[in-house]
Amino acid sequence: MSELNKTHALLITLGLSEEEPFASRTLSFSALSSSGDVDYAYRFLSKLTNPPNFGWNYVIRGFSNSKKPEKTIRVYIQMLRNGFSPDHMTYPFVLKSISRILNRRIGGCLHSGVLKTGFEWDLFICNSLIHMYGSFRDRVSARKLFDEMPVKNLVTWNSVLDGYAKCGDVFSARQVFDGMAERDVVSWSSMVDGYVKSGEYEEALEIFDQMMRIGSSKANEVTMVSVLCACAHLGALDRGKVVHRYILDECLPLTVILQTSLIDMYAKCGSIGDAWGVFCGAFVEETDVLMWNAMIGGLASHGFIRESLQLYHKMQESEFEPDEITFLCLLAACSHGGLVKEAWYLFACLKESGVEPKSEHYACMVDVLSRAGLVKDAYDFMPEMPIKPTGSMLGALLNGCINHRNLELAETVGKKLIELQPHNDGRYVGLANVYAINRRFGAARSMREAMEKKGVKKVAGHSIIDLNGKSHRFIAHDKTHVDSEHIYGVIHLLGTCMDLIVHNDANEAYHCVCS
Incomplete structure (x- = not known):
């Protein structure tokens, strides 16, 4: 951009800045290049005496790919006010921006605009509309448009498939997937991601295995992030290592998101050494706060409390600003390490950083105090919060009361939990356990009876182990x-x-x- 500024200044001096092809090249580079500045393009466009139609499309497209997609709407409205008509290249990028900002009202207005200008069956625009409705989780409108389209291509099928996957309707997504005449990496990735988002991790890995067997599509970064997420939730370390080897063998670019997913997978699968290896292998200037958070959280979950705090200080030295997730990981580390003073210090740092504490941060503080045996302090802390106590906060306090044998307070908290979550089986069981520990067996029995009267059934806990690449699920007395x-x-x-x-x-x- 610095070189473009010099050239543009020269063009202005020579009176050539609005001449073709200088104006279009200036707009194209500043709006669309990865080295450009779309705001600069917008300012230049606004000052042109007769701005070309493609100039508006350049700027709209640039903002649709930027971190400020809401500006696309502003440019689009200004384009209409200046008497320019949107064409088949305008709508897809405006629709893309609306999909990102998730504004249903503007989306509906733009669909009306498409119908009025006669572009209702333009393939590119229809595909963008289906994608938009899928982003809104409006599968009915997406499917209606899909069924009415006279001509469909692979992008059309992928758009409706992705829409179902985003809605969590993996059954319908699988029906679309199985009915596709051809598939590409987007099709496979959408199906894998749909299963992951629905918590059906084994099915996600099965689809990935099928993709590898057929071999018609090569997995990309999006596919691998979803597959690593499935491995992490299943604790499938062996599968995760195979996936990591595939990434290296296929020379897939180790982007920040992919490396963060690898760190998270290794940490959740119990191999903190491998997670640390991936983290140390990344260049500091190519990392971001997500990767630091994954490593800090991984160390904390494995009991390396001091190491996670040290990494936080190293993160600050590397000039990375911590976010709310960073502090959440650190507070969780303090909770497991019994570091009450450090937790209060970090909580103060969170407020000083300008980040408003969320309910999860308050829940962590309650957990820190409860685990350390300061259950009265935790109980007194909750009325001071700007939010109402949640079930997770009261649950952490109840566990603290039971572990530290403050059964009187445990009974009070247990009753509050049942009032807050009357259909949660764990709340009745928790209070029944309090009564049983206190040898009040009649009261414990009445809790079980209250569960039955309200139709609350205890969900059986289960454990999953991974052996030779296959997951095995067990429940008690199975x-x-x-x-x-x-x-x-x-x-x-x-x-x-x-x-x-x-x-x-x-x-x-x-x-x-x-x-």
């Missing part, structure tokens, strides 16, 4: 697994061995295992 007989045999053996060790008969325990 005998549906194909290897359940062998599993219970091993559990029985371990119990027998522990009994022998408790009775100081280690030799017999050793022989028991060997046999």
